[in-house]
Amino acid sequence: MTDIRIGQGLDVHAFGAGDHVMLGGVRIPHTQGVQAHSDGDVVLHALCDAMLGALALGDIGRHFPPSDPRWKDADSRVFLRHCQALLSERGWRVGNCDITVICEAPKVGPHALAMREVIAAELGIALDAVSIKATTSERLGFTGRGEGIAAQAVCLLVRA
Numbered sequence: 015m016t017d018i019r020i021g022q023g024l025d026v027h028a029f030g031a032g033d034h035v036m037l038g039g040v041r042i043p044h045t046q047g048v049q050a051h052s053d054g055d056v057v058l059h060a061l062c063d064a065m066l067g068a069l070a071l072g073d074i075g076r077h078f079p080p081s082d083p084r085w086k087d088a089d090s091r092v093f094l095r096h097c098q099a100l101l102s103e104r105g106w107r108v109g110n111c112d113i114t115v116i117c118e119a120p121k122v123g124p125h126a127l128a129m130r131e132v133i134a135a136e137l138g139i140a141l142d143a144v145s146i147k148a149t150t151s152e153r154l155g156f157t158g159r160g161e162g163i164a165a166q167a168v169c170l171l172v173r174a
C-alpha cells in the first residue's frame with residue numbers, strides 16, 4: 015500500500031476594488047481587494063487544489079463551481095474543511111504543506127504566523143507542518159505590475 019502522496023496547487027486572482035485581501039484565512043488590510051466569486055483566498059485555494067491533487071480528486075472548481083451561488087463571497091475555510099473531510103474519509107491526512115505567495119504587496123511576512131495558525135488548526139496538524147513563504151516577482155509580469163496575486167502550494171499526505 016502506498017504510504018505517502020504528493021499534490022501541488024496554483025491559484026491566481028486579479029486585484030480589484032476593496033480594502034483587504036484574505037490570505038490563509040487571515041484578513042490583511044490592503045489598498046485593493048481581489049476579484050473572485052468567493053473571498054478569493056489564493057492561499058487556501060492553492061492548498062485545496064494540492065490536497066485534492068494528491069488523491070486525484072479533481073480541482074476546487076469541480077467541487078465548488080464558480081457558477082454556484084452558494085459560494086458567492088464564501089469563506090474559503092469552508093473549502094478547506096471539505097477537502098480535509100475528503101482526505102479523512104479516505105484514510106489520509108496532511109503530513110506537511112509548503113505555500114508560497116507571489117505579490118509585490120501586501121507584505122505577507124508579518125501575517126505568516128497567523129496564517130499558519132489558521133491552517134494548522136483547520137487541518138489538525140502541528141504548526142511546524144505548515145509553511146508560508148512569500149516573494150515578489152521583482153516587478154516582472156502580472157504580479158510584478160501589481161495586477162494580481164498568486165499562490166503555489168505543495169502538500170504531502172500520509173496515512174491517518
Ligand SMILES: Nc1ccn([C@@H]2O[C@H](COP(=O)(O)O)[C@@H](O)[C@H]2O)c(=O)n1
Nearest residue numbers: 117118119120121122123148149150151
Ligand atoms: N508580498 C511579499 C513579498 C515578499 N515578502 C518578503 O520579502 C522578502 C524579499 O522578497 P523578494 O521578492 O525581494 O525576494 C521575501 O523573502 C519575503 O520574506 C513578503 O513578506 N511579502
Ligand SMILES: C[C@@]1(CO)OP(=O)(O)OP(=O)(O)OC[C@H]1O
Nearest residue numbers: 050051052074075078079080085
Ligand atoms: C473558489 C471558487 C468558488 O466558486 O471561485 P473563486 O472564488 O472565483 O476562486 P477560484 O480560485 O477561481 O476557484 C474556483 C471556485 O471553486
